[in-house]
Amino acid sequence: MGDEVILRAENIKKKVGDYEILKGVSIEVKRGEFLSIVGASGSGKSSLLYILGLLDKPTEGRVFLEGEEVDFKNEKRLSFLRNNKLGFIFQFHYLIPELSALENVMVPMLKKGISFEEAKERAFSVLKRLGLEGKESRKPYQLSGGEQQRVAIARAVANQPSIILADEPTGNLDSFNTRRVMEIFKELNQEGITILMVTHERELALETHRIVEMRDGKIIS
Amino acid sequence: MKHNLFLSWKFFLERKRQSLVATMGVIIGTAAFIVMSSMVNGFQNFFLKEALNINGHVKIMVEPTTDETEILREFYGEGLFEVLGYKPKEEKDSIRNYREIVRKYERDKNVVGITPHLVSNGVVIYGVKEKGATLVGIFPEKEERTLSLSEYLIYKRLEELEKDKNSVILGIKLAQELGIYEVGKKITLVAPSGEVYRLKVVDFLNTGITEIDKSRIYLHIKKLQDLLDKAGEVNEIVFKLRDYNLAEYYAKKLSVETGYKAESWQESFKNFLSIFKIQKIITNSVIFAILIVSGFGIFNIVMMTVLEKKRDIAILKAMGYDPKDIVLIFTLQGLIVGLLGGIIGNVVGFFILEWLETIKIEVEGIIRTQGFVLDRNPLYHAYGFIFAVLTSFLASFYPAYRASKFHPVEVFRSGG
Numbered sequence: 107m108g109d110e111v112i113l114r115a116e117n118i119k120k121k122v123g124d125y126e127i128l129k130g131v132s133i134e135v136k137r138g139e140f141l142s143i144v145g146a147s148g149s150g151k152s153s154l155l156y157i158l159g160l161l162d163k164p165t166e167g168r169v170f171l172e173g174e175e176v177d178f179k180n181e182k183r184l185s186f187l188r189n190n191k192l193g194f195i196f197q198f199h200y201l202i203p204e205l206s207a208l209e210n211v212m213v214p215m216l217k218k219g220i221s222f223e224e225a226k227e228r229a230f231s232v233l234k235r236l237g238l239e240g241k242e243s244r245k246p247y248q249l250s251g252g253e254q255q256r257v258a259i260a261r262a263v264a265n266q267p268s269i270i271l272a273d274e275p276t277g278n279l280d281s282f283n284t285r286r287v288m289e290i291f292k293e294l295n296q297e298g299i300t301i302l303m304v305t306h307e308r309e310l311a312l313e314t315h316r317i318v319e320m321r322d323g324k325i326i327s
Numbered sequence: 328m329k330h331n332l333f334l335s336w337k338f339f340l341e342r343k344r345q346s347l348v349a350t351m352g353v354i355i356g357t358a359a360f361i362v363m364s365s366m367v368n369g370f371q372n373f374f375l376k377e378a379l380n381i382n383g384h385v386k387i388m389v390e391p392t393t394d395e396t397e398i399l400r401e402f403y404g405e406g407l408f409e410v411l412g413y414k415p416k417e418e419k420d421s422i423r424n425y426r427e428i429v430r431k432y433e434r435d436k437n438v439v440g441i442t443p444h445l446v447s448n449g450v451v452i453y454g455v456k457e458k459g460a461t462l463v464g465i466f467p468e469k470e471e472r473t474l475s476l477s478e479y480l481i482y483k484r485l486e487e488l489e490k491d492k493n494s495v496i497l498g499i500k501l502a503q504e505l506g507i508y509e510v511g512k513k514i515t516l517v518a519p520s521g522e523v524y525r526l527k528v529v530d531f532l533n534t535g536i537t538e539i540d541k542s543r544i545y546l547h548i549k550k551l552q553d554l555l556d557k558a559g560e561v562n563e564i565v566f567k568l569r570d571y572n573l574a575e576y577y578a579k580k581l582s583v584e585t586g587y588k589a590e591s592w593q594e595s596f597k598n599f600l601s602i603f604k605i606q607k608i609i610t611n612s613v614i615f616a617i618l619i620v621s622g623f624g625i626f627n628i629v630m631m632t633v634l635e636k637k638r639d640i641a642i643l644k645a646m647g648y649d650p651k652d653i654v655l656i657f658t659l660q661g662l663i664v665g666l667l668g669g670i671i672g673n674v675v676g677f678f679i680l681e682w683l684e685t686i687k688i689e690v691e692g693i694i695r696t697q698g699f700v701l702d703r704n705p706l707y708h709a710y711g712f713i714f715a716v717l718t719s720f721l722a723s724f725y726p727a728y729r730a731s732k733f734h735p736v737e738v739f740r741s742g743g
């Protein structure tokens with residue numbers, strides 16, 4: 107882990123109607139860091155993740171990704187950054203049911219402009235690494251919950267992002283698969299991928315380099 | 328683009344039943360368009376082609392006597408007049424200077440042929456049967472040069488009118504109604520003057536247009552002039568033009584230059600043209616309705632896909648797909664339906680037309696044929712395809728646009 111700040115948010119506020127979800131949150135994520143954000147339900151951790159992941163606009167505040175200030179009005183640039191620099195993993199795998207495991211992993215690569223053949227090759231390789239060899243042609247419904255989440259991880263890392271943003275990635279898994287996912291995250295992190303994980307499970311957070319705790323839309327530690 | 332097409336194709340393939348139903352709708356719409364266009368235009372083109380071939384493009388005729396009250400007013404000014412009756416004067420029934428008119432317009436580069444007629448009504452009697460008929464006195468050679476009359480004669484014996492002035496050509500339907508089924512039979516013709524003549528049937532006219540075939544009798548103009556006691560007179564001059572679209576222009580021109588009433592084919596057939604127009608409106612409405620229904624089929628499948636795939640749209644956006652990609656994915660899905668439906672609809676339409684051409688049935692109405700008269704214009708296939716693709720594009724665009732507006736965070740927060 108180096109000192110280079112890969113993702114920085116300054117004084118982020120988010121209001122929905124009259125309700126303020128985030129009340130001036132500032133956070134820095136360093137390259138190669140495995141950071142977790144913990145907090146009770148409604149503390150604003152997912153809202154912060156969506157803003158850091160450029161999926162939502164802050165009402166106030168600024169976000170810098172690899173030194174570039176994000177222009178939340180530029181939809182095209184936001185899409186480019188999400189495709190090239192970010193990888194998402196959610197509590198539910200959100201795999202596209204019409205596509206096989208392999209095709210699901212190929213989807214972000216094809217958007218990046220990688221050729222069909224190369225995307226296929228890379229998807230094979232990532233799935234093999236995550237222990238899904240031989241299951242490439244299966245549809246999501248033909249895979250177990252743990253396998254589905256591993257396909258989702260493969261999809262998130264396929265474009266070699268600068269940072270992976272994971273929102274309760276183990277929230278829907280049993281303890282065996284939770285462990286497996288955490289091991290994969292650690293392996294990916296050791297290879298230099300920055301991971302920002304939102305979780306309400308403190309014991310999982312303890313396995314990360316740094317824990318940021320949120321309550322009522324603020325970082326408290 | 329290829330990443331969007333890849334997803335569209337997958338969505339299309341994996342939703343087999345809905346895709347099939349929507350594609351079937353487009354196939355039916357396209358095939359119906361091609362078949363109906365070919366049939367309606369085939370019928371109309373056939374009618375117009377035959378009618379123009381036999382009647383020419385413009386004709387000069389003797390103006391019917393105008394309102395007598397107007398004539399009196401011209402002489403005596405405004406006043407109270409009432410015409411209780413009148414007797415038409417003989418000289419109004421013929422075109423006096425017809426030779427000059429023919430000579431003058433034969434030099435016109437837009438005029439292909441001119442043939443003078445003497446037209447009258449008469450009664451034809453065969454045995455105990457009698458029928459009213461239109462008697463058309465012609466110069467056989469001029470008629471042939473101008474209107475290709477032989478083309479419509481069963482035995483191609485137009486020259487018989489020249490050889491034997493006591494011969495006639497009978498419309499085939501008229502002949503059948505009289506009970507004449509072979510040439511050589513003698514008919515009795517009663518002229519408007521009441522005089523009776525015996526004439527020999529030498530051929531039958533079969534244009535396929537019922538109205539003509541059941542009323543027309545051709546005979547040599549000199550014979551008719553004798554019968555009507557109108558030696559050297561004609562009351563109609565028929566013009567064939569290089570381009571039939573010039574007919575209205577030439578009708579006006581001839582009317583002004585000759586002082587006689589000139590009527591274009593559009594004017595002569597205005598009743599039929601109105602019917603054709605209504606027929607086209609009805610046909611187009613039916614086709615439009617079919618296309619709308621197939622359009623709704625596509626709209627339905629794309630809209631359902633979009634609503635069911637909110638979660639996938641959200642994740643695609645999270646993976647960097649921008650709103651334009653989302654619009655493309657779902658519009659392409661509709662276009663795949665349109666392209667496939669358009670292509671298969673074209674093939675189906677083609678084979679239906681092939682099949683219709685083999686059907687031999689007696690069609691008798693405004694026209695008479697031995698089967699369907701089809702206009703096999705490749706443009707109908709092209710239009711059918713374009714309409715299919717256009718309808719598909721329009722039907723899928725709105726759902727696709729709506730999909731592009733989904734906010735991923737709202738979808739994720741609602742649990743997908």
